[in-house]
Amino acid sequence: xxxxxxxxAADVTTSRIRFYERKGIIPPADRGKNGYRDYPEDLxxxxxxxxxxxxxxxxLREIADVEIxxxxxxxxxxxxxxxxxxxxxxxxxxxxxxxxxxHRIESLMAELEASRRKAKVVATD
Amino acid sequence: xxxxxxxxAADVTTSRIRFYERKGIIPPADRGKNGYRDYPEDLxxxxxxxxxxxxxxxxLREIADVEIxxxxxxxxxxxxxxxxxxxxxxxxxxxxxxxxxxHRIESLMAELEASRRKAKVVATD
DNA sequence: CTTGACCTTAAACATAGGTTCAAACCTTAT
DNA sequence: ATAAGGTTTGAACCTATGTTTAAGGTCAAG
Numbered sequence: 001x002x003x004x005x006x007x008x009a010a011d012v013t014t015s016r017i018r019f020y021e022r023k024g025i026i027p028p029a030d031r032g033k034n035g036y037r038d039y040p041e042d043l044x045x046x047x048x049x050x051x052x053x054x055x056x057x058x059x060l061r062e063i064a065d066v067e068i069x070x071x072x073x074x075x076x077x078x079x080x081x082x083x084x085x086x087x088x089x090x091x092x093x094x095x096x097x098x099x100x101x102x103h104r105i106e107s108l109m110a111e112l113e114a115s116r117r118k119a120k121v122v123a124t125d
Numbered sequence: 126x127x128x129x130x131x132x133x134a135a136d137v138t139t140s141r142i143r144f145y146e147r148k149g150i151i152p153p154a155d156r157g158k159n160g161y162r163d164y165p166e167d168l169x170x171x172x173x174x175x176x177x178x179x180x181x182x183x184x185l186r187e188i189a190d191v192e193i194x195x196x197x198x199x200x201x202x203x204x205x206x207x208x209x210x211x212x213x214x215x216x217x218x219x220x221x222x223x224x225x226x227x228h229r230i231e232s233l234m235a236e237l238e239a240s241r242r243k244a245k246v247v248a249t250d
Numbered sequence: 251c252t253t254g255a256c257c258t259t260a261a262a263c264a265t266a267g268g269t270t271c272a273a274a275c276c277t278t279a280t
Numbered sequence: 281a282t283a284a285g286g287t288t289t290g291a292a293c294c295t296a297t298g299t300t301t302a303a304g305g306t307c308a309a310g
Contacts, residue, residue, distance in 0.1 A: 159258090
């Protein structure tokens with residue numbers, strides 16, 4: 001898939017995809033004979049994941065740390081396991097943080113619901 | 126309270142407080158005879174609330190638009206709840222996605238462990 | 251009355267996360 | 281073969297969220 005196809009499929013701009021590549025957030029694309037970037041279909045899923053995580057306030061650096069899934073690579077078994085372990089730890093910690101956010105949002109909502117009944121309103125400053 | 130006192134109490138910088146005022150995130154402070162900003166004690170609560178909301182992934186604009194107070198001060202409940210509900214849905218979906226990634230990493234690790242002579246792995250470096 | 255710790259402002263600087271632009275090249279359809 | 285439209289690069293530009301700096305004014309203690 002060319003960059004425009006991926007962009008359309010993931011609903012992001014092409015400039016954003018190039019930006020992510022420059023920044024090492026996504027792996028560098030393979031290039032066709034013409035120099036065009038050529039993407040595997042599953043980059044779409046990664047781009048969606050990035051969008052989702054950003055919407056929750058994760059930085060691109062944080063997101064890059066939990067990414068795994070695009071681009072095949074031959075590495076030593078030990079290196080691979082070390083890398084996977086690192087990614088695993090990062091994703092576990094991201095899940096914990098996201099869960100914490102979820103709980104905090106739930107508390108805030110409960111608190112707000114409770115005080116809505118009292119309807120104590122303050123000037124809008 | 127002077128700006129330094131508030132800053133210390135809320136654990137934010139004075140420059141940040143002035144920045145929030147410039148941007149209309151917090152109301153303009155009263156001024157003493159000397160021109161110094163003079164704050165009511167409860168600005169501390171607002172500053173803490175801003176910090177908390179930022180931690181949940183809200184932008185300053187979102188925070189300013191939906192002036193949700195803290196503790197006994199409640200404003201614009203319906204809007205606040207709608208926004209929080211949206212964030213909540215996003216975080217739930219994010220957790221599901223992250224869990225899926227975690228499981229895929231775990232399978233990959235298990236596979237690798239099981240057949241240690243094969244070092245072909247999917248990686249992002 | 252001097253010293254040091256505060257306060258004031260405006261403006262410059264910083265970092266993240268992108269977008270836009272120019273100039274050139276490639277592809278596809280007519 | 282030409283026009284429309286997609287792709288390449290690098291550099292400039294933009295918004296959000298602050299921090300830092302320069303050039304002063306104020307205050308409380310010694």
